[in-house]
Amino acid sequence: MATFQLTVNGQRREVNVDPSTPLLWVLREDLKMTGTKFGCGISACGACTVHVGGVATRSCIVPIAHIGDRPIITIEGIGNDAVGRAVQDAWVDQDVVQCGYCQSGQIMAAVALLKSTSRPTDQNIEESMGGNLCRCGTYPRIRAAIKTAASQINKGGA
Amino acid sequence: MPGLRVGVLVSAIVVAAALLVNSSGAETNPAAQGVAAWEQVYSVLTSPRCINCHTATNYPQQGDDRHRHVANVVRGPEGKGVPGLNCAGCHQETNADSTGVPGGHNWHLAPLEMRWQDINDRPLSSAAVCRQLTDRSRNHNLDGPGLLKHHEEEPLVKWAWNPGRRPDGTARTLPPLTHEQFIAATRRWVEAGTPCPK
Numbered sequence: 097m098a099t100f101q102l103t104v105n106g107q108r109r110e111v112n113v114d115p116s117t118p119l120l121w122v123l124r125e126d127l128k129m130t131g132t133k134f135g136c137g138i139s140a141c142g143a144c145t146v147h148v149g150g151v152a153t154r155s156c157i158v159p160i161a162h163i164g165d166r167p168i169i170t171i172e173g174i175g176n177d178a179v180g181r182a183v184q185d186a187w188v189d190q191d192v193v194q195c196g197y198c199q200s201g202q203i204m205a206a207v208a209l210l211k212s213t214s215r216p217t218d219q220n221i222e223e224s225m226g227g228n229l230c231r232c233g234t235y236p237r238i239r240a241a242i243k244t245a246a247s248q249i250n251k252g253g254a
Numbered sequence: 255m256p257g258l259r260v261g262v263l264v265s266a267i268v269v270a271a272a273l274l275v276n277s278s279g280a281e282t283n284p285a286a287q288g289v290a291a292w293e294q295v296y297s298v299l300t301s302p303r304c305i306n307c308h309t310a311t312n313y314p315q316q317g318d319d320r321h322r323h324v325a326n327v328v329r330g331p332e333g334k335g336v337p338g339l340n341c342a343g344c345h346q347e348t349n350a351d352s353t354g355v356p357g358g359h360n361w362h363l364a365p366l367e368m369r370w371q372d373i374n375d376r377p378l379s380s381a382a383v384c385r386q387l388t389d390r391s392r393n394h395n396l397d398g399p400g401l402l403k404h405h406e407e408e409p410l411v412k413w414a415w416n417p418g419r420r421p422d423g424t425a426r427t428l429p430p431l432t433h434e435q436f437i438a439a440t441r442r443w444v445e446a447g448t449p450c451p452k
Contacts (some may be wrong), residue, residue: 116352
């Protein structure tokens, strides 16, 4: 066991865990932040996506000892960000969610895309979101919501 | 004059030995020796730990069977994936053996001009890889000593000999030579003038 100082959604948190523990389980089990989901556990589905140092990161396969001092943003905190807020609003506007299990990861990936590419093409969306699986098949609505959010951002609404 | 006789005898032996070696060709032919060293280098470059990230396609590969990387990972404009699906979103600065994810500094795909495969994921020939590696317009302008230094020091090159563990806990396969053997072969190839097979 070891003690780690983390910055999660702007707040300092301290955890005492095995250094090999994946970030996902630190968030869910130790910090009780269950918005980030366990999907496949092998970084293949994207349900566990959070931002670490601004990079969309698969929290299920990154041990806590690898985080260092990089800030962590989760679905619980992404709405405090202008782009994150725009994406969440677009998700509601397009009624994207069906069962919802994958959607926190989808939103985190979409925010990462829009922070880098404010006017994404269909190819940009397919490539950036291609690692986030949705068994309900909400992909068309995800694409529409990303475009809605992009419009909002480029109008100066975010 | 026993000393003179011994000297003549030694000289004769050296000349005879040289003639014998010359008659067998490659042993004293620097280019042939260099090509032989290159083939050792090539055996490493085309091992999965190296060639999996020297693809000609829009994606990296994984595993000893060199299958397409899972999660629909794509190359991206700088070989580092795309926003939302960057290499660094999984691959950290070091291996994560508890989860089986390899890692190293600046994890990325080699650029397309440094591809060592064709678009059907087949390794290029020894001659083709050699030409690519020695073409300074396609190798970041590295001369022979530069290539040697790259093989000696580049973190992602050295990672091939410290590739960590697979998700099932077993050790990843290493290249066919040790790093020391790889460097020795590269040095012999460079000292021979980086000759390529015909």
